[in-house]
Amino acid sequence: xxxxxxxxxxxxxxxxxxxxxxxxxxxxxxxxxxxxxxxxxxxxxxxxxxxxxxxxxxxxxxxxxxxxxxxxxxxxxxxxxxxxxxxxxxxxxxxxxxxxxxxxxxxxxxxxxxxxxxxxxxxxxxxxxxxxxxxxxxxxxxxxxxxxxxxxxxxxxxxxxxxxxxxxxxxxxxxxxxxxxxxxxxxxxxxxxxxxxxxxxxxxxxxxxxxxxxxxxxxxxxxxxxxxxxxxxxxxxxxxxxxxxxxxxxxxxxxxxxxxxxxxxxxxxxxxxxxxxxxxxxxxxxxxxxxxxxxxxxxxxxxxxxxxxxxxxxxxxxxxxxxxxxxxxxxxxxxxxxxxxxxxxxxxxxxxxxxxxxxxxxxxxxxxxxxxxxxxxxxxxxxxxxxxxxxxxxxxxxxxxxxxxxxxxxxxxxxxxx
Numbered sequence: 001x002x003x004x005x006x007x008x009x010x011x012x013x014x015x016x017x018x019x020x021x022x023x024x025x026x027x028x029x030x031x032x033x034x035x036x037x038x039x040x041x042x043x044x045x046x047x048x049x050x051x052x053x054x055x056x057x058x059x060x061x062x063x064x065x066x067x068x069x070x071x072x073x074x075x076x077x078x079x080x081x082x083x084x085x086x087x088x089x090x091x092x093x094x095x096x097x098x099x100x101x102x103x104x105x106x107x108x109x110x111x112x113x114x115x116x117x118x119x120x121x122x123x124x125x126x127x128x129x130x131x132x133x134x135x136x137x138x139x140x141x142x143x144x145x146x147x148x149x150x151x152x153x154x155x156x157x158x159x160x161x162x163x164x165x166x167x168x169x170x171x172x173x174x175x176x177x178x179x180x181x182x183x184x185x186x187x188x189x190x191x192x193x194x195x196x197x198x199x200x201x202x203x204x205x206x207x208x209x210x211x212x213x214x215x216x217x218x219x220x221x222x223x224x225x226x227x228x229x230x231x232x233x234x235x236x237x238x239x240x241x242x243x244x245x246x247x248x249x250x251x252x253x254x255x256x257x258x259x260x261x262x263x264x265x266x267x268x269x270x271x272x273x274x275x276x277x278x279x280x281x282x283x284x285x286x287x288x289x290x291x292x293x294x295x296x297x298x299x300x301x302x303x304x305x306x307x308x309x310x311x312x313x314x315x316x317x318x319x320x321x322x323x324x325x326x327x328x329x330x331x332x333x334x335x336x337x338x339x340x341x342x343x344x345x346x347x348x349x350x351x352x353x354x355x356x357x358x359x360x361x362x363x364x365x366x367x368x369x370x371x372x373x374x375x376x377x378x379x380x381x382x383x384x385x386x387x388x389x390x391x392x393x394x395x396x397x398x399x400x401x402x403x404x405x406x407x408x409x410x411x412x413x414x415x416x417x418x
Contacts, residue, residue, distance in 0.1 A: 036167030066256030228258030
């Protein structure tokens with residue numbers, strides 16, 4: 001069977017399963033999640049063995065250290081996947097929630113009710129934990145899912161999906177609620193992006209090349225999970241000890257993820273005091289610094305930053321630094337060069353903090369905290385299917401509510417329109 005025909009059959013099965021899943025209540029969905037969790041726990045060793053194959057191939061291909069870090073699983077990361085399922089089980093089922101209701105003068109009672117989107121196609125790279133998080137969130141929100149992971153994680157993803165499908169079977173739900181694309185060829189993605197009849201939404205997670213391909217080729221609605229060019233701005237009224245702690249965490253705690261800081265902005269009034277301290281600590285952690293002309297006057301040993309650096313998501317131990325004259329310039333820089341993902345200000349000035357919150361056009365905006373918190377789990381959402389940098393219909397970490405849409409429900413008593 002050719003790839004196109006197989007993809008159509010796979011998507012068709014998923015669509016049919018979605019009609020079954022829409023009728024399933026919270027208790028049954030939670031039971032399925034419990035079985036899925038048990039299967040992951042029982043098969044931890046097998047998943048790690050399959051992941052080791054992927055990591056070895058990635059090293060042979062010369063993939064970057066940051067990408068290999070995203071790819072690699074260990075017992076701690078699998079336990080985190082399992083905890084994600086436990087957290088989702090505890091969350092209320094959004095399906096069927098009446099968001100709003102009002103009565104018209106003619107007596108009609110009109111409301112909006114949360115309903116599943118239907119079938120969601122997720123195209124992603126490198127991170128096998130996305131396989132579990134996406135499937136679990138889709139199931140709890142009443143959606144079926146088609147998972148197309150990157151070729152570099154094929155063995156890991158296959159093993160994880162196999163466990164999740166066994167959990168569904170034990171719960172008496174169709175295994176086709178979760179579909180895994182068994183092809184690494186790019187043709188499979190191209191076909192998937194045009195299956196409007198069966199797929200309701202596409203969510204891409206990965207590098208710029210993947211996002212561009214999906215948005216250009218898809219005839220299905222897309223919610224982009226674009227790159228994270230995240231900023232921390234150290235204001236003139238910052239607590240510099242706090243600023244140093246936040247900057248270090250935002251850059252080095254896990255540099256290969258989308259909510260890590262890529263550019264540091266520093267007010268000119270504190271730059272001479274703050275930047276030498278920052279340089280010392282960043283260099284201890286192996287971070288390469290690149291700076292604007294004003295930064296290089298204070299730190300002459302570092303590399304010059306180019307125009308391209310301000311747009312770049314390094315996903316590595318590299319940091320660009322710019323000295324700015326005021327809050328206005330900092331906000332302008334973030335809105336112009338950033339990816340509208342996550343940005344932070346460190347300040348003790350109440351008005352500057354609120355101005356930053358109001359004027360920075362990003363999905364997550366922080367005062368006195370690290371950008372690394374932009375995550376569904378950290379936000380109390382159980383897990384996340386990704387972080388949307390779009391504005392419609394979801395923005396920021398996407399979890400259960402963001403995986404639903406609404407429909408109008410109208411209750412009458414024989415009304416007709418005159």
